[in-house]
Amino acid sequence: MLVFTTHSSGLIGLIWIFLFFQNAFSIHPVTGRTGHGVHPRLEIRELAKDRDQFNLYLLGLQRFQAMDQNDMLSYYQIAGIHGRPYKEYDGVPGVHSSGGYCPHVSNMFMPWHRPFLALFEEALLRKVDEIVDQFPAGATRNRYRSAADKLRVPFWDWAMNAPQGENVVPRQLTDEFVSVTSPNGDQTISNPLYSYKFNPLNTNDMGGYPYTVWQNTLRRPTSRDGNAKSNTQQFVSMMDSNQKSLHDRMYGLFTRAAPFVEVSTECVGNGCGNDVSHDSFESVHDVIHIISGGNTGGHMYLLDFSAFDPVFWLHHANVDRAMALFNFLYPDTYVEPGRQTQDNFQWSRGQVKNAWTPLKPFHSNSNGDFWMAKDIKDPSVFGYTYPELTNGATTSSVRSAINRLYQPQSSSSSRRRSLFPGNSTVSVYTNGTGSDREYMLNVVGEKFALGGSYAIYFFLGECDLEDMSSWGDCPGFVGANGVLAPSGGVTMNGTTVTGLVPITSALHDLHLGGYLDSLDEDVVEAFLSLRLHWVVVKVRSNSGTSCQKSLSNTIEGGRRNPHRRSCPGT
Ligand SMILES: [Cu+2]
Missing domain, CATH: 1.10.1280.10 (Di-copper center containing domain from catechol oxidase)
Incomplete structure (x- = not known):
């Protein structure tokens, strides 16, 4: 009886060890x-x-x-x-x-x-x-x-x-x-x-x-x-x-x-x-x-x-x-x-x-x-x-x-968007010949500049910048660039991220709508320096926060003739 018990518990032990290791x-x-x-x-x-x-x-x-x-x-x-x-x-x-x-x-x-x-x-x-x-x-x-x-x-x-x-x-x-x-x-x-x-x-x-x-x-x-x-x-x-x-x-x-x-x-x-x-x-x-x-x-x-x-x-x-x-x-x-x-x-x-x-x-x-x-x-x-x-x-x-x-469509009148409601037009610029040049906003940012995920939203028209919920329906909104970061305050400075927001289609629409005289570089550049706005939005804020100085923000209109702007209001 004693022998049997010993043998039995030994076997159970072996099975347990086997299951443990298998697991x-x-x-x-x-x-x-x-x-x-x-x-x-x-x-x-x-x-x-x-x-x-x-x-x-x-x-x-x-x-x-x-x-x-x-x-x-x-x-x-x-x-x-x-x-x-x-x-x-x-x-x-x-x-x-x-x-x-x-x-x-x-x-x-x-x-x-x-x-x-x-x-x-x-x-x-x-x-x-x-x-x-x-x-x-x-x-x-x-x-x-x-x-x-x-x-x-x-x-x-x-x-x-x-x-x-x-x-x-x-x-x-x-x-x-x-x-x-x-x-x-x-x-x-x-x-x-x-x-x-x-x-x-x-x-x-x-x-x-x-x-x-x-x-x-x-x-x-x-x-x-x-x-x-x-x-x-x-x-x-x-x-x-x-x-x-x-x-x-x-x-x-x-x-x-x-x-x-x-x-x-x-x-x-x-x-x-x-x-x-x-x-x-x-x-x-x-x-x-x-x-x-x-x-x-x-x-x-x-x-x-x-x-x-x-x-x-x-x-x-x-x-x-x-x-x-x-x-x-x-x-x-x-x-x-x-x-x-x-x-x-x-x-x-x-x-x-x-x-x-x-x-x-x-x-x-x-x-x-x-x-x-x-x-x-x-x-x-x-x-x-x-x-x-x-x-x-x-x-x-x-x-x-x-x-x-995915091929970008050339704008047709049916896709025209009125970017500037009311009487405002952009007529201050001189005329020029149009071109096929592509324009995009090149965003270079510090990944961890804001200690978490953030997004930069770009506008070429008048939108209510204080009311984020209205942006989706605002025609002046041209695109966003998101930067995804881990939460929990993980910060590693020096990590640079880059992204592009194409605005050629939006500029075409503006041109067709009569808000932009041409797509010549100097005209577009002048237009951008007047009309381009962006808002940096960080998690845990319910409205757009203003662009922060710590964010290295390089906005380039066109690739050959970049111009730089600091954050609005800074
Ligand atoms: Cu992932």
Whole structure:
């Protein structure tokens, strides 16, 4: 009896030790959605046209968001890799106690987010598979099975012209409720694309107020207390007024045969891999974060919280698509070594990272190896592609897709906007011959000048600068440049970011409307020095704050003949 007991407890002990080690050292290799063929991620409005796929996507997302937050494949834990709660994922320790794993203002910005999205896609589609198995066996289940095999996460193209009569922000993202066909029948559910509900909200994970009281993700919150609601109308109108600028910027980036590091990251100098002050996909990407979150600190506004908002995943799928299209068009340029400009959970500022750097915490196999930028240049390794790259795509077919989607349109009278209401005109300037010259505002700013995210909003007409909520509808508003920074007072001086806001289309409209005599350089320059205003808006202020002296702001009208202005009123 005694022998038996000893033997038994020893065995239990061994099993316990085995389970402990298995749990402590089990590794989850990120596979993406592989094993079901390579299928395109679709634009959200295209996906919505496929009833079965879209139905499964919504049901899967709902189930994914409702998972136990202790599960490493839950929506909560995967979103949490990006910023808060600053915890290690899949047993991959960090070197800093603050910040998430994600690199920004970095040559690794685009590559790192690719396995991040692949992990999200893989975990979401596992939930979709579970739902398919709940449908009645036979024809119905088979139909959903084949829809699930083709389903990939959608992207939201915020740069293309919205379909006739629609807004840039698709309804699929803003409807609070949505109808689905579940295995139990037709239902109306809370739209999992509108907001993510923490279940439960773990205040220890959230850093501080108001994220410790906001039970669900918010866009442009109406207040900074527990009663805050999303201001969807403002989100929609701000995106509408920025689309033209985003549209023209994407075209500029796709048509610029520049090194990948130059178009992909907004960092400049300090050995970060890019020494050219120009536009970048990262800088364009910041604008969507800033507008979606809003200066009242909605989740998308801050790196720490942005990945919890469902729109993050559609936004970043579009950024990933930009990377895929650019890499397809310019196959000879890719990630080059670059010094990191910021500390994050896994890396320190100053370290040089390259295409062979492990992209943590994304394991590529169960031996503990990690995905590297060199291995993920082709998205099909994760089982997906994009519509423009299917059906035997060639350089010329991709180019024509980009022309169709993003080529700046010459203004026609139907697109004319009256920028100056009332009798005011700009007639003080002399006449000149028009030109095809392009004009853009080149913004060079200190990333951490204001100790957090900020946006610069540009105006060429009279808008009520005190009332931010009116800007989206004000025709004088020409575009914004957002600078996304971690919260929590992380400050690393000397990190410079750059971005461009094209204003050629706006100047054309002014010219057609009779407010600008010509597009000659001297005329435009004089006009800009009179009419160009900008407002810097920082999180935690409810109205625009005046431009701050600490922000190094270089505004260049035209590229050959730059003129500089100091901040208004300083
Ligand atoms: Cu990120």
